[in-house]
Amino acid sequence: DAKTTQPPSMDCAEGRAANLPCNHSTISGNEYVYWYRQIHSQGPQYIIHGLKNNETNEMASLIITEDRKSSTLILPHATLRDTAVYYCIVTANFGNEKLTFGTGTRLTIIP
Amino acid sequence: DTAVSQTPKYLVTQMGNDKSIKCEQNLGHDTMYWYKQDSKKFLKIMFSYNNKELIINETVPNRFSPKSPDKAHLNLHINSLELGDSAVYFCASRGPNEQFFGPGTRLTVL
Numbered sequence: 001d002a003k004t005t006q007p008p009s010m011d012c013a014e015g016r017a018a019n020l021p022c023n024h025s026t027i028s029g030n031e032y033v034y035w036y037r038q039i040h041s042q043g044p045q046y047i048i049h050g051l052k053n054n055e056t057n058e059m060a061s062l063i064i065t066e067d068r069k070s071s072t073l074i075l076p077h078a079t080l081r082d083t084a085v086y087y088c089i090v091t092a093n094f095g096n097e098k099l100t101f102g103t104g105t106r107l108t109i110i111p
Numbered sequence: 112d113t114a115v116s117q118t119p120k121y122l123v124t125q126m127g128n129d130k131s132i133k134c135e136q137n138l139g140h141d142t143m144y145w146y147k148q149d150s151k152k153f154l155k156i157m158f159s160y161n162n163k164e165l166i167i168n169e170t171v172p173n174r175f176s177p178k179s180p181d182k183a184h185l186n187l188h189i190n191s192l193e194l195g196d197s198a199v200y201f202c203a204s205r206g207p208n209e210q211f212f213g214p215g216t217r218l219t220v221l
Binding site: 034036038041042043044045046049085087097098099100101103 | 115144152153154155156159167169201203205208209210211212213214215
């Protein structure tokens with residue numbers, strides 16, 4: 001699976017959009033970009049995933065660059081409950097995929 | 112209803128003991144996993160089972176033995192516990208698009 005690079009930490013004001021970047025310059029054509037988050041002391045939670053098109057669901061939007069070498073997770077109106085570690089994961093094993101978690105980005109929402 | 116549940120939530124035990132952690136999912140999924148999150152917060156996969164068959168075994172010491180009595184359950188048995196086994200263990204099951212994680216079991220070996 002391709003390696004990902006994320007900033008170790010970010011702050012965002014409550015109510016503003018939180019934009020979390022991820023670099024995956026060695027991504028292969030059949031690899032998906034997944035985002036999970038882990039709120040303190042809880043199990044990781046799936047947010048969104050995509051292959052090459054931008055995706056949106058009730059939690060977030062995922063913007064993938066045309067060359068697929070980077071992506072951005074957008075939380076449109078961040079709340080205090082969005083404070084968590086966010087993991088960007090690239091994997092091709094869509095069947096029985098194993099998720100390889102990096103160090104992620106610790107996002108802190110500031111009141 | 113809890114989708115993926117684990118028991119116990121906390122487990123404190125002495126070195127050398129044998130212990131088990133239980134996991135159950137009520138989502139009807141075929142594939143389940145065990146992950147370990149150490150004190151530095153690195154989250155690593157240990158095992159994966161599909162319909163009671165071992166699919167992934169990530170070079171985990173053979174003191175760790177997963178057991179899947181049916182596809183809704185994946186238990187983790189650990190023999191001869193060592194200090195380094197102290198961690199949070201997460202069970203997960205795989206849906207069509209994502210993995211669903213349990214709340215974790217914090218194991219402390221003294």
